[in-house]
Amino acid sequence: MTMTALITHPDCARHEMGRHHPECPQRLSAIHDHLIAQGLDPYLVPYEAPLVTREALERVHDPAYLDELWASAPLTGLVHLDPDTAMNPDTLVAAQRAAGAGVLAVDLVLGGEVGNAFCLVRPPGHHAGRARAMGFCFFNNIAVAAAHALAHHGLERVTIVDWDVHHGNGTEEIFRDDPRVQMVSIFQHPFYPYSGTENPPPHMVNVPLPARSGSDEFRQVVTDLWLPAIRAHQPQLLLISAGFDSHLEDDMGSLALREGDYAWATHELVRLLREITGGAAPIVSMLEGGYVMSSLARSAGAHIRALIEA
Numbered sequence: 680m681t682m683t684a685l686i687t688h689p690d691c692a693r694h695e696m697g698r699h700h701p702e703c704p705q706r707l708s709a710i711h712d713h714l715i716a717q718g719l720d721p722y723l724v725p726y727e728a729p730l731v732t733r734e735a736l737e738r739v740h741d742p743a744y745l746d747e748l749w750a751s752a753p754l755t756g757l758v759h760l761d762p763d764t765a766m767n768p769d770t771l772v773a774a775q776r777a778a779g780a781g782v783l784a785v786d787l788v789l790g791g792e793v794g795n796a797f798c799l800v801r802p803p804g805h806h807a808g809r810a811r812a813m814g815f816c817f818f819n820n821i822a823v824a825a826a827h828a829l830a831h832h833g834l835e836r837v838t839i840v841d842w843d844v845h846h847g848n849g850t851e852e853i854f855r856d857d858p859r860v861q862m863v864s865i866f867q868h869p870f871y872p873y874s875g876t877e878n879p880p881p882h883m884v885n886v887p888l889p890a891r892s893g894s895d896e897f898r899q900v901v902t903d904l905w906l907p908a909i910r911a912h913q914p915q916l917l918l919i920s921a922g923f924d925s926h927l928e929d930d931m932g933s934l935a936l937r938e939g940d941y942a943w944a945t946h947e948l949v950r951l952l953r954e955i956t957g958g959a960a961p962i963v964s965m966l967e968g969g970y971v972m973s974s975l976a977r978s979a980g981a982h983i984r985a986l987i988e989a
């Protein structure tokens with residue numbers, strides 16, 4: 680049994696992009712309620728997500744973009760940054776908590792206070808580029824966490840795993856010239872944001888899958904492509920962009936994973952990390968997509984249970 684941190688903050692539920700927007704505050708309560716119903720709550724160490732610092736954000740985002748975001752924040756109503764991505768008066772504080780959660784998670788895991796951590800946060804992050812909000816994302820939370828591990832803790836090699844149905848184009852853009860940060864992913868292709876297949880550098884193992892690919896295809900990619908690549912990279916920390924919109928029941932996309940696949944992949948990653956480090960399996964996982972409440976809650980629950988069992 681591992682000490683698993685659960686990092687969240689009520690501010691993350693205050694960001695809203697319109698009444699029928701799929702990236703809604705209920706996503707967090709659906710997961711949290713499920714963790715309690717499944718009896719997992721007693722095994723999680725709760726932490727409040729702090730506000731991220733400007734220094735941590737500037738490791739991956741252009742200062743001018745950050746200034747622009749702060750200047751765009753409305754006092755009332757919504758301001759749209761792209762057709763799917765809008766700010767309300769509470770967006771900035773929620774986004775600062777989401778990115779701050781990842782920074783705290785890295786500190787806790789690398790400091791040995793917990794074995795691994797799950798950040799139950801929104802807005803998500805993996806579409807946010809150096810100077811661009813898009814696809815429900817403002818700050819690239821997982822990139823901020825990875826950059827913190829490198830700059831603040833002096834790590835030399837980290838790996839980001841991304842199993843969201845959408846390609847993590849922001850994460851790839853931020854680290855495509857930094858081979859210290861390996862990225863391994865699957866994503867539905869062709870599909871939004873229509874990236875990830877053109878001349879990826881060798882440290883970007885991003886595997887497109889056709890619509891309707893399911894457990895067999897996913898497990899084959901993990902076994903044949905992800906695990907050997909991660910073993911070759913020898914990461915000192917593994918970060919997971921945990922998007923659950925790749926689930927069969929999630930109609931945001933057309934991949935067909937089941938909750939057991941996320942648990943299986945988590946166990947495989949833990950086992951490989953133990954082999955690499957000779958002991959600990961330092962993992963920081965952060966919520967990305969997942970828009971159907973039932974499959975989102977069950978998938979996150981299966982993944983978090985696997986982190987607890989690590």
Ligand SMILES: [Zn+2]
Binds near residue numbers: 844922967
């Ligand atoms: Zn997604």
